[in-house]
Amino acid sequence: MMTPNYKNIQDEESKPLIEHSTHIHHAKDTKNKITENSKPTQRRMGSLDAVRGLTIFGMILVDNQAGNDVIWPLNETVWNGLSTADLIFPSFIFISGFSIALALKNSKNTTSTWYGIIRRTLLLFFIQCFLNLMGDHFNFTTFRIMGVLQRIAICYFFSCLSFLCFPVFLQRLFLLGVTVTYISIMYGLYVPLCGRAVLTENCNAGAYIDSKVFGQNIMKESNPNGPYLNDPEGLISTMSSFITAWMGLEFGRVFTKFYKKYDYSNADIIIRWTILVIFFMIPAIALGASVMPFNKKIWSFSFALFTVGANGSLILIAFILIDVIDWESLELPKVRKIIDLVITPMKWIGQNPITIYSLMVFIEIILMYYINVGSNSLWVQIYEKMYLSWLKNGYLASTVFSIGWLIFFILIAYIMQRNKIFIKL
Template sequence: MNDRIESVDILRGFTILAMILVNTPGTWSHIYTPLRHAEWHGLTPTDLIFPFFLFIVGISIYFSYKNKPNTLSTYKKIIIRSLKLIGLGLFLNLFLPYFPFFNDFETLRVPGVLQRIGIVFLFSSLLYLNCNWRSLIVIGVIIIIGYWLCLGYIPFPDGSPPTFNRGSNNWANYIDLNVLGKHMWKIDYDPEGLISTIPSIATCISGILIGKLLEGLTHIKHIFLVALGFLISGYILNIWFPINKAIWSSSFVLATSGWATLVLGVIYYLKDFKKQKFGTVFKYVGMNAITIYFLSSFISKSMYLIRINENSNIHSYIYETIFVQSFLPEKLSSMLYALTVVFFYLGLGYVLYKKKIFIKV
């Protein structure tokens, strides 16, 4: 791999480890604020993680398919990979919560992180194969503006005006509630819902365009100027369409793409311009990102399911026995547990990398 791709692998690995960090606290009751999602409107470091990954998916699409023929075989591979991602996500939602009986489908959550990655990968790849970069920009802008106008100005069937607030008076939540019903993460919304998946495709398109920029980059300042453009646009649009991960608002697309471009620019500068040995440890995870994310989710959920006695499962037993100490604040204990999990998967990534095991989903 050349250094440019290596920079992307570093960011991908860092993003997956950050995702594991925020998903595996010792206890959900004691978490530092930056490791929580915003309650509704707003942006925390945790809110950056998923859009960063979709942004990286876009960059990977550019480098993976820039020389691929626009053939039925290519489309078949894209569709199969998308179905694998969706299937893995559904497996996590179906198998673990209902093991071993598989008889409670009434409240099965249909959306999920891997499902969204699969859908976004499918549509973004097809767009990339059939559109030039100017068309991709136009499509991205149409999604961003169209989503804003639809959610902000189309009245509901009863004539009431829409809002961006949590509840059924929000178009994204309204459609999810009426289509998915009880098959959502929360009773009134799902952060990986149907309608909010559309603007997440725009996030991926921004990654495709940055991939093109990286390939022809003549000066490092260009990537930082693009990052600044994204950020300014996102925070200006925030005035009318608040930054919100749960509904993946248009301002959220722009702001998070700006932060992702900025962070990637820093990594690219250190790796390609300064030739520093920076971030290699994250590359180990980045080379098997989906595999490690899936394993972390599977193992974490399994540890909650397997009980040791009436009062504890494997997760709570390990946390309370090893990490909860009277001299430590509970938030720190909770984070130390999460960091231990992160180092475990970092080690796993290292072993897979050294053994040249790269599992493509």
């Protein structure tokens, strides 16, 4: 039998992607009889903090590459296809959805609740807007309106709206409606100069609508010779990313509904999560290998399904390894020590993810666009002089460069955790 780990874990209150509680309860001593009036101790849901931190680890490694030589696991797919790097941002969104279920499980549809939701939504949206504006030297004409935190903000708001305002049946009907609308637009809308059901980098319905809504205020990463520029965090693809966010909420709902203080196996949760993973993985792979290729840039339906299955698998494995199995009772205390050693830095970052992410982007912008050394930015100079000059190999230098930044942000997160600094939205 698997039993919870009874090691005391420090219980600081923090609000990562959104305000929520990640506390799970367990008894202090299983040898004593547990009664109705027993008050179990509390500890953080370590697996949630670890997965959240792992997601930020991935973002730091992927976003802090230098040069064009990037190893496959850290290199995002140009268009159709799938790499591990493509799954990092979806994990961010999935975990934010999971957190909503914990945050709102006892919340009422009140003015104070909505004040907090709207406040967090606006903060998430405009923090990234400011960073985008800063990256474009405060040019309001061309700065990018959408982005990572904007997408999270939109998914967060509509997930909260559905969760608080509709019964469960209508919540899932709303999800179905969003899904059908996304597919109908991407495959049914006629796009001038492109046609219907065309899903190329510069010809797709999402890029067309974004160009009409935002004009020049979109990411300019597509082929400039095409009729439309595809923003990877555009409006229409955000509709599909809502699938990822909402299913994260559904996984969280399973946890809040079936977690029992004294059910040491947590079998109800594990079985249901496993069923959900299989339910989404099979059609995702079938569609991705045939009529709907995996595509992160437009968040294709197959990609959305796959992100649910992949992140569901990740939280399931982490939950079992970190929160369920009592390695000491299995006479494997060294395994517990190794797990704690590995996940501790993740948990540091996982308790301040928005702060670490925003700081990372801020530093990138300063080094890339505001400080020049000779003909290159300071960012390029650091990479070439401190890494490429002695490592020689571009792939190795770029990887070590990103690992250096990861270590830097782990130290920042450690200092914040040690001083009990938790910046809350």
